[in-house]
């Protein structure tokens with residue numbers, strides 16, 4: 001069995017300000033997480049010479065991967081966060097206040113709701129297909145550093161969770177979800193590296 005490690009990027013400046021989307025750098029706490037993650041990965045995967053680190057194309061995941069040395073890194077656009085379209089850069093409060101109909105329709109059907117000029121969870125699930133195929137094909141461990149909405153979908157695939165649940169799965173910051181795929185099925189461990 002070989003592990004797949006799933007983690008969100010370290011806390012970003014926009015996480016601190018409560019804004020969605022964007023492409024900011026890490027907060028101080030986020031930078032600390034990047035260092036802790038590097039330590040963890042180097043210890044956990046040291047014997048696995050062929051492991052690789054996959055990130056999105058957004059700064060916050062690339063910066064989270066940057067303290068990890070000795071493993072190849074691959075950037076996937078398909079691992080980018082859900083595109084919030086016209087709401088990119090807004091806080092949920094602002095969306096609720098300025099675009100109440102959008103806010104309500106998303107609340108009613110978060111799985112199917114598509115942000116104007118952006119994506120729905122179903123869109124994200126669809127664009128993840130090539131990533132999943134490649135993850136299944138890999139023999140070596142993979143560390144996936146991505147974003148909340150994307151990781152909800154990836155996690156649901158491996159943990160076999162129903163579609164309707166995906167937008168509500170908890171994927172906390174600063175926590176590694178380790179998935180082991182063995183003959184007896186999928187096993188999961190969580191490592192919370194900091195609060």
Ligand code: G3H
Pocket residue numbers: 019020021081082147148149167
């Ligand atoms: O920026 C997007 C969030 O990570 C996704 O969260 O789908 O619960 O709004 P949400």
